[in-house]
Amino acid sequence: MKFTDLCKTTGLVLLAGLTSLVAAEFTARFDDWLFEDVPLLASPGREDLFTQDTHGRRGRPHGRYKKWNLNSYGFRGPEINLQAQPGCIRIVVIGASETFGLYESPDKEYPAQLGAMLAAQYPHTCTEVINTAVVGMTLGSMRDYWKYQVAQFRPNLVLIYPSSNFYLAMDRLNKPEILGNTGNQSSPDRPILNPDIQLEYRSRFIGRLRDVFSFPPYIQIYRDQITVQRAIAAEPKERLFSEIPEESLEMFKEDLTQLVITVKESGARPVLITHAIRATDPPRSKDLPDLWSARVFIPHVNLNVIVPFEHAANAIMTQVAKDNNIQIIDSATSLNGCRECFGDLVHFSDLGARRFSSLIAKEIDLEGF
Amino acid sequence: MLFNSFIFLFVFLPITYIVFWALRTAQHRYVWLALSGYVFYGYWDPRFCLLMAFSTLVSYCAGLSLLRVKDAGLRKLSLVIPITVDLLLLGFFKYAGFGLRSAETALGLVGIDLDLPVFDIVLPVGISFYTFHTITYIVDSYRGLIKPTRSIWEFSAYVSLFSQLVAGPIVRFRQIEQDLDNIEQADRRRWLGLGISFFVIGLVQKVLVADTLSGFVDPAFGDYASLSTVSVWLLMLTYSFQLYFDFCGYSAMAVGLGYMFGLRIPQNFNSPYKALDPSDFWRRWHISLSTAMRDYLYISFGGNKHGISTTYRNLMLTMLIGGLWHGANWTFIIWGFYHGCLLILYRHYRVLWDGLHRILRQVSMFILVMIGWVFFRSETLDIASSLLYRMFVLTQGEQLNNMAILLPILILAAFWSMVGRNPWEWNENREWRLGYGMVMSLAFGSCVAVIAGGRDSPFLYFQF
Numbered sequence: 001m002k003f004t005d006l007c008k009t010t011g012l013v014l015l016a017g018l019t020s021l022v023a024a025e026f027t028a029r030f031d032d033w034l035f036e037d038v039p040l041l042a043s044p045g046r047e048d049l050f051t052q053d054t055h056g057r058r059g060r061p062h063g064r065y066k067k068w069n070l071n072s073y074g075f076r077g078p079e080i081n082l083q084a085q086p087g088c089i090r091i092v093v094i095g096a097s098e099t100f101g102l103y104e105s106p107d108k109e110y111p112a113q114l115g116a117m118l119a120a121q122y123p124h125t126c127t128e129v130i131n132t133a134v135v136g137m138t139l140g141s142m143r144d145y146w147k148y149q150v151a152q153f154r155p156n157l158v159l160i161y162p163s164s165n166f167y168l169a170m171d172r173l174n175k176p177e178i179l180g181n182t183g184n185q186s187s188p189d190r191p192i193l194n195p196d197i198q199l200e201y202r203s204r205f206i207g208r209l210r211d212v213f214s215f216p217p218y219i220q221i222y223r224d225q226i227t228v229q230r231a232i233a234a235e236p237k238e239r240l241f242s243e244i245p246e247e248s249l250e251m252f253k254e255d256l257t258q259l260v261i262t263v264k265e266s267g268a269r270p271v272l273i274t275h276a277i278r279a280t281d282p283p284r285s286k287d288l289p290d291l292w293s294a295r296v297f298i299p300h301v302n303l304n305v306i307v308p309f310e311h312a313a314n315a316i317m318t319q320v321a322k323d324n325n326i327q328i329i330d331s332a333t334s335l336n337g338c339r340e341c342f343g344d345l346v347h348f349s350d351l352g353a354r355r356f357s358s359l360i361a362k363e364i365d366l367e368g369f
Numbered sequence: 370m371l372f373n374s375f376i377f378l379f380v381f382l383p384i385t386y387i388v389f390w391a392l393r394t395a396q397h398r399y400v401w402l403a404l405s406g407y408v409f410y411g412y413w414d415p416r417f418c419l420l421m422a423f424s425t426l427v428s429y430c431a432g433l434s435l436l437r438v439k440d441a442g443l444r445k446l447s448l449v450i451p452i453t454v455d456l457l458l459l460g461f462f463k464y465a466g467f468g469l470r471s472a473e474t475a476l477g478l479v480g481i482d483l484d485l486p487v488f489d490i491v492l493p494v495g496i497s498f499y500t501f502h503t504i505t506y507i508v509d510s511y512r513g514l515i516k517p518t519r520s521i522w523e524f525s526a527y528v529s530l531f532s533q534l535v536a537g538p539i540v541r542f543r544q545i546e547q548d549l550d551n552i553e554q555a556d557r558r559r560w561l562g563l564g565i566s567f568f569v570i571g572l573v574q575k576v577l578v579a580d581t582l583s584g585f586v587d588p589a590f591g592d593y594a595s596l597s598t599v600s601v602w603l604l605m606l607t608y609s610f611q612l613y614f615d616f617c618g619y620s621a622m623a624v625g626l627g628y629m630f631g632l633r634i635p636q637n638f639n640s641p642y643k644a645l646d647p648s649d650f651w652r653r654w655h656i657s658l659s660t661a662m663r664d665y666l667y668i669s670f671g672g673n674k675h676g677i678s679t680t681y682r683n684l685m686l687t688m689l690i691g692g693l694w695h696g697a698n699w700t701f702i703i704w705g706f707y708h709g710c711l712l713i714l715y716r717h718y719r720v721l722w723d724g725l726h727r728i729l730r731q732v733s734m735f736i737l738v739m740i741g742w743v744f745f746r747s748e749t750l751d752i753a754s755s756l757l758y759r760m761f762v763l764t765q766g767e768q769l770n771n772m773a774i775l776l777p778i779l780i781l782a783a784f785w786s787m788v789g790r791n792p793w794e795w796n797e798n799r800e801w802r803l804g805y806g807m808v809m810s811l812a813f814g815s816c817v818a819v820i821a822g823g824r825d826s827p828f829l830y831f832q833f
Contacts, residue, residue, distance in 0.1 A: 016810040023814030031822055208821035
């Protein structure tokens with residue numbers, strides 16, 4: 001092939017590639033506009049589902065992004081009334097991303113499945129399950145969230161499913177920042193999907209590719225290891241630990257106890273649920289990709305601390321339940337190590353959410369309402 | 370592996386293509402095509418490859434035997450044994466459960482309650498198609514229409530050719546024999562442009578039209594009992610276009626892929642919704658199947674050589690078998706029966722029908738075909754009868770969702786399928802210029818964006 005022909009062919013291929021990319025970006029936006037009502041020029045993300053105000057982080061009323069739809073109170077699920085229907089048992093589920101639902105298909109997140117199961121199990125009793133979870137919410141911030149956002153719905157029963165692994169990110173050095181819950185802020189006044197103030201350009205086509213593309217596990221582990229090494233390089237040595245951080249467990253116990261007391265004081269009955277994970281103790285080799293992915297968020301924690309910490313936190317939950325004379329449902333014993341039940345270390349798949357909600361439906365005590 | 374998946378578009382196809390053209394001898398190219406076909410097929414379930422390899426081997430040996438044996442009796446054996454083996458495999462994997470269920474029901478009706486075993490057999494993808502390929506090869510070899518190949522790799526490349534492996538078109542060996550024989554001399558540059566054009570148009574039909582329509586069809590079918598009369602008609606209209614664009618898109622992609630590898634795969638759709646009568650429809654819809662049914666069933670039964678009633682019987686038998694070939698369900702048999710009736714009625718009242726205005730015939734034919742799709746899409750006869758009841762007895766009920774989006778899409782789909790050009794007409798005398806290349810790039814980019822959005826549903830005909 002002549003040099004000029006080669007240049008011409010390369011130029012044409014590049015032009016075709018560029019044209020395809022422009023078309024892909026436009027189509028992604030048009031498709032979102034047509035089927036999701038997303039303005040053509042907006043660049044929404046999952047963070048647009050949440051907002052932050054003086055009382056902390058919460059769901060944005062009518063927030064909408066992909067499969068996630070929030071109601072007028074900023075809760076995932078259908079519209080609800082402030083007052084429960086007379087004679088209806090109102091159950092509120094409070095937690096973080098595991099409860100909010102990440103990997104499950106729409107209406108397959110465990111609170112939604114629990115609602116359907118209870119309705120089938122108690123056909124003559126009215127029950128209502130409200131998913132008040134917020135992605136990234138720690139136990140420390142749940143007390144304020146309860147007081148200012150959730151308590152007004154006067155639930156009869158409050159299911160608490162805390163993400164104990166957040167506390168691995170908290171040691172004494174880090175506590176003030178975490179308790180302030182300043183991560184992932186977005187302005188409360190910023191209406192979702194308003195194109196006028198979307199100054200940041202994010203390619204929606206690349207966003208779509210990110211959603212569908214995943215590296216093979218061995219490559220993903222390598223990428224996670226690099227990320228962790230970079231993060232560790234910036235950490236002070238006293239923050240790196242290879243044993244269960246006792247102060248984190250103490251904080252977990254303190255925050256959980258306070259939340260339980262606050263819920264009880266408001267007249268609702270709290271129920272604790274132990275935290276289930278995909279890995280076993282000791283972890284299997286197939287658990288390593290999940291553990292490394294988790295460690296990206298807690299780089300200063302040695303890999304062999306993650307699972308024992310989960311066990312220790314669950315033991316504390318059992319103790320807190322006993323101390324406060326409340327029910328505890330042990331999901332960890334039932335689900336830990338079930339690979340198909342999770343999308344990653346902690347977040348449920350459709351199947352996991354079904355098993356989890358089925359366990360709750362079986363164990364939950366609705367007597368006395 | 371689906372044609373409309375990233376793994377196919379950006380990994381499998383480029384690697385297969387580059388290696389294929391880097392190889393120089395015909396034998397190497399056969400081996401490469403055969404291996405890539407098995408990789409493509411095994412991506413669903415590697416176990417299925419064994420079945421296909423067995424079927425290939427049986428048919429290849431039958432071909433060799435027909436090449437060497439001159440004795441009429443032995444030749445007949447070389448015909449019957451491999452076809453029986455192929456049909457037994459197909460029967461076991463596809464029809465065993467259906468047969469037992471039907472027998473149980475039939476015996477129950479005469480008061481004999483039997484509890485026959487329930488087989489939960491996984492249907493290997495595309496088994497109906499590659500079985501058809503091998504059977505046509507054996508029959509054509511027996512009839513002397515083709516000279517069976519001595520190269521197992523050439524034959525394997527034909528059976529496992531990934532472009533037409535799982536959902537057709539049903540390519541007969543004689544249709545690509547010449548291209549396979551000349552595969553060493555194939556002109557890559559000549560065929561690439563045409564291949565890309567066919568493939569991209571097919572991708573647009575599948576991803577942008579059919580998969581978009583499927584977003585309306587699937588939820589509505591899930592809730593069919595609550596639909597109003599108008600909604601059911603709209604639903605069937607939507608499904609008619611979904612099915613056409615899905616399958617026509619797949620066929621165009623298969624043809625495009627064939628061209629990329631120097632193989633001319635015949636046309637499978639010729640704007641079937643432009644058909645003016647039932648015969649015309651079957652000359653335009655899934656042409657490779659209807660011609661195969663004509664050549665291997667209808668003509669074998671005697672065709673139209675023995676009087677009107679025998680012709681009608683042959684037509685009905687052919688259509689019933691055609692229906693059953695689509696799936697092991699009474700709905701498909703009734704669909705075949707329905708089309709058999711249409712063909713017979715048309716033959717009987719041809720003069721009357723042909724005297725009608727052209728537009729009236731086209732619209733009427735489309736409506737008749739659409740009614741037939743009720744059986745084709747319904748999972749059970751109860752669902753089919755409920756839908757038909759709602760179509761013909763005025764019923765109150767729900768509207769389809771997102772009508773404001775659906776109606777413009779339906780209008781575009783109707784225009785393209787009933788008035789516009791099909792991929793074969795589109796590519797007739799096509800010359801590649803810069804502008805056309807840019808149009809193809811735009812279309813490809815749009816499809817990739819939609820696939821990335823999660824709308825990469827399997828092809829409807831994969832289930833057959």
